[in-house]
Amino acid sequence: MARKIKRSMGVLSHLRVVEIGSSAATSYCARLFADFGADVQKVEPPAGDPLRRSAPLTPKGQSAWFAFLNFNKSSTIINRADADAITRLRAMVEDCDILIDGRDVDPADCPFIDIAAVRQRRPGLIYLEASWFGREGPYAGFAATDSTIRALAGLIKLVGSVEGPPSHAPDFQTGILAGLWGFIAAASSAVAQMQGRKGRSWSLSIFESSLAPAEYLVSETFARGDVIRRIGINRFWPNFPAGIYETKKGSIGVTTITPAQWRAFCDMLGLPELRDDPEVGS
Known part of the structure; x- marks a missing residue:
């Protein structure tokens, strides 16, 4: 069952976006498309996206984080056990302009779909898949969490009191960063498509996205020899x-x-x- 949401016309209102799997990165990426007017259909299992259970919860037991990451979208329930599950999902994907895939982080009981076959039939489809470390490199295929990604990227180094361990906020900071980069990539492909180019495929590394805020600090260290320390x-x-x-x-x-x-x-x-x-x- 889909829940339709009325939205005002936006610069991307001509786009149809389908979001599958579950990750903060892909949810935020898709939410940005919805904010600019795109019709975003979020595919969920009967139990709902696992992020629906993410704290903090409202007095009614609803996830505030889920509400933020999925504002302006419509939700479509597809039960993987149904005989027509694959057919329904394939029809949705073949009818969209952009497919945002978070299954590598959490498949969320999404039915199987042959992306290569779909893109062969729909060469104009823009496809973005997110994973913790991307498809290449020494960490490719490794599992992770928001905490481990943030620690590897150095994002917690400067947070907390001077003495003792660094502090980690229980949020989706790495997902927000990655979702923003994913939106830039997919939106740029949509602009190129309006100029007659074919759809592009993007592999979004949540880890590499999280390295971006630390790049200028590395440059400062090399240029001035100044290493920033935790000052509390x-x-x-x-x-x-x-x-x-x-x-x-x-x-x-x-x-x-x-x-x-x-x-x-x-x-x-x-x-x-x-x-x-x-x-x-x-």
Whole structure:
């Protein structure tokens, strides 16, 4: 059963997108297409996408993370045990413009589909598959989690108190980063397709996507010999406030880099006297 969602016309409203498998990376990638007006159909098993059970949960027991990653989409339930499951999925895929595949991270009981055969019949299909480490390289085929990817990429090195181990936030940071890169790749293919080019196939490495934020730090180290260390308050000196801070109920991460972000931050906290103060907002 599909749940139809009304959406306003957007720059990508001419595109039909199908999302299979389960990963934060592919869910966020598909969500960005939906935000720009594309018709996104998310294929789920009868039990629902495993991400529906990701904390934090609302008072009604619904996953806030799932709601964020899948905003503006429609959901189609396909039971792998049904006799027509493969036929239904193949018909959906052959009728779409972009297929976003997260099965390598979690197949989520998705029926089998021969991607090579589909692309042979539909040479214009844009195909993006996500995996933890991509299809090539020394880690290809390895299993991982958000925590291990973040640690390998060095994303937790600067987070936490000066003493003791680094802190890890229970979120989908690596999936958000990878989903953004995947959207850029697939959207660029959609633009090229409008110029008469055939569909492209993309292999999205969640690990490599997570390395991007650390690249400039490596360059700074080579150029200036300055190795950034954990200082306990600000993760990204000299911006302020930019760090993870203790609150009455756990910790909160804050990053305000641009003037617009600072003003929005002050508005959210009800601090109009600081909003336009050049001493703290410049």
